Amino acid sequence: MQLRKVTAATAAVLALTVGATACGGGKKDDNGSSGGGKKITIGIKFDQPGIGQKTPQGYSGFDVDVATYVAKKLGYSPDQIEWKESKSADRETMLQRGDVDFIAASYSITPERQQKVDFAGPYLLAHQDVLIRSNDTSIKSPSDLNKKKLCSVAGSTSAQNVHDKLAPKAQLQKYPTYSACLTGLQSGAIDALTTDDSILAGYAAQSQFKGKFKLGGFKMTNENYGIGVKKGSPLKDKINKALEDMVADKSWQQAVEKNFGPADYKNEPAPKIGDIKS
Missing domain, CATH: 3.40.190.10 (Periplasmic binding protein-like II)
Known part of the structure; x- marks a missing residue:
């Protein structure tokens, strides 16, 4: 079953007048890019x-x-x-x-x-996925997140989507940032963190976390x-x-x-x- 993350609403804006240059500097050429030392x-x-x-x-x-x-x-x-x-x-x-x-x-x-x-x-x-501790063998599918402590980050709907669609008994734990979630995951305060697998992999690849976490491989959405x-x-x-x-x-x-x-x-x-x- 697939989920779709809810994106933050953005304000409607009027386009600037035709011919405005990018703030990076320099007059653009006919191909829509600048060159010759421009930014x-x-x-x-x-x-x-x-x-x-x-x-x-x-x-x-x-x-x-x-x-x-x-x-x-x-x-x-x-x-x-x-x-x-x-x-x-x-x-x-x-x-x-x-x-x-x-x-x-x-x-x-x-x-x-x-x-x-x-x-x-x-x-x-x-894909939306979960990050868990490397030695955790209890979470093998999204349904295994039931009764587990799942990190919920302010401004993200990923954990709520899992709770609503796949694991209704998951216990959402609110943390301010993904880095705080990782610290909680490492200490055992939470059991899993969810967002895009690429983002999870990037966090887990940090030197202080190498070898401590693994991806679930659940592919809950396509991003x-x-x-x-x-x-x-x-x-x-x-x-x-x-x-x-x-x-x-x-x-x-x-x-x-x-x-x-x-x-x-x-x-x-x-x-x-x-x-x-x-």
Whole structure:
């Protein structure tokens, strides 16, 4: 049985006047990208280890690697990228305003979002899953979460969806962040944490947690990660070509192994452009 995560409602905004330039700087060329030393502005998550994270050393994660590869194919070196935090509730607004050129931020393609923005990709097929302790043999299916303490993070509906649809006797425990959930999972205060498997793998791959957790492999939803662009942007086709190149030259698989490998993440094969799994 599949679930669909409820996304945060976004405010309706008016598009800026035609011809406005991206905040990353510089006049854009006829292809919808800037060059010649100009900047490109890319939206990512700043707080998702393994996906998109800002650290004292810079930016890291699978989405960062994908975005950097795409930017290079568009003619930009890493030092020409301006990274901008794109929180889930702000993504459509940022694209519509022209705050960013594109967004790669665990951004699931949905019909509702496609009414507001365009998507290149998908470039990763993720699934809602659970993270449990490596030595836990009691949770082998979603129904085994009944009477278990399931971490519920503020602003996320994943745990509530599991409670409502698959494990009605699951005991939801509210924590402020996923990092706090991991600490609770490690100590035994909670039994499981749920969100996208890619996000869980990124957290579990952190050095302090290596070998301590495992994914359930339940695949409770399909989450097709796409790269968001403004409606009608000519960048969409260029990004799609870059994503195809990334798969073909093995850079995509290398990025998966680099960012998710320590969590023993069983990733799906790279999706075909335009192949959105419901």
